[in-house]
Every structure is written in structure tokens, then in C-alpha cells.
Amino acid sequence: MMDEPTAWLREVWDADERSARAIDSASVILTIGDTVRGSIPPEDSKFRSLIDPTDLLARIDAERRILDVHRPVRVRSTGDLGEDFIERCSMCDQFPAQYPCSTVRLIAWGYRHRPGYREEWRP
Numbered sequence: 001m002m003d004e005p006t007a008w009l010r011e012v013w014d015a016d017e018r019s020a021r022a023i024d025s026a027s028v029i030l031t032i033g034d035t036v037r038g039s040i041p042p043e044d045s046k047f048r049s050l051i052d053p054t055d056l057l058a059r060i061d062a063e064r065r066i067l068d069v070h071r072p073v074r075v076r077s078t079g080d081l082g083e084d085f086i087e088r089c090s091m092c093d094q095f096p097a098q099y100p101c102s103t104v105r106l107i108a109w110g111y112r113h114r115p116g117y118r119e120e121w122r123p
């Protein structure tokens with residue numbers, strides 16, 4: 001199990017990307033876990049749009065880029081916690097400083113039903 005939401009999110013996205021790239025554009029196969037549950041014919045655009053691999057890959061790309069911007073940095077502590085250095089977000093200016101920041105926690109929140117999500121990451 002991953003201790004950091006960023007490492008966990010990147011593993012989730014890697015797995016989702018592999019699944020999306022494996023989808024045959026002619027017939028979308030529905031799976032739950034590793035079990036095939038059915039397929040959606042090409043003419044059924046209403047449901048295809050919900051799981052279009054192109055959309056999924058675009059969302060994964062956007063979320064990876066957000067995570068790249070909201071990366072952890074070590075800074076000298078100015079507080080009374082007795083620590084010389086603390087970790088904070090390179091982008092957010094939260095007080096008290098913390099990492100993961102609210103943005104990273106909110107991204108992870110969208111995947112809270114996936115195996116490995118931890119309550120301590122809750123926004």
C-alpha cells in the first residue's frame with residue numbers, strides 16, 4: 001500500500017491508462033475488476049461517451065499535470081513544532097503549510113472508491 005497519495009494516484013493512472021489503451025474502439029468492453037461484464041456497441045453513443053478512452057486519457061493527462069505543479073518542497077520551518085524542515089506544496093500557500101495540499105487531496109478524493117485510498121488523505 002502506498003503511503004503517499006501522489007505515488008498512489010500515479011499507480012492508479014498508470015493502470016487506467018493501460019486499460020484505456022487496450023480498449024478496442026469498435027467495441028467497448030465493460031469490466032469490473034478483471035471480470036468482463038459485457039460490451040457497448042459502437043452505435044450506443046450515450047453510454048460510450050461515459051467511458052470513452054480518449055476522454056479518460058485526457059483526464060489522466062490533465063491530472064498528472066496538476067500533480068506535477070503541486071509537488072512537495074522542503075522548507076525551513078518557522079513554526080513551533082520543533083522541526084527544522086517541513087514539507088509544503090510548491091504551488092499552494094496554505095497555513096499551516098502541509099503536503100499533500102488541498103488540491104492533491106481533492107484529486108485523490110475523486111478516486112476514494114479505489115483500493116488503496118486512505119482516510120487520512122481526505123480533503
Ligand SMILES: [Zn+2]
Nearest residue numbers: 070089092101
Ligand atoms: Zn498544492
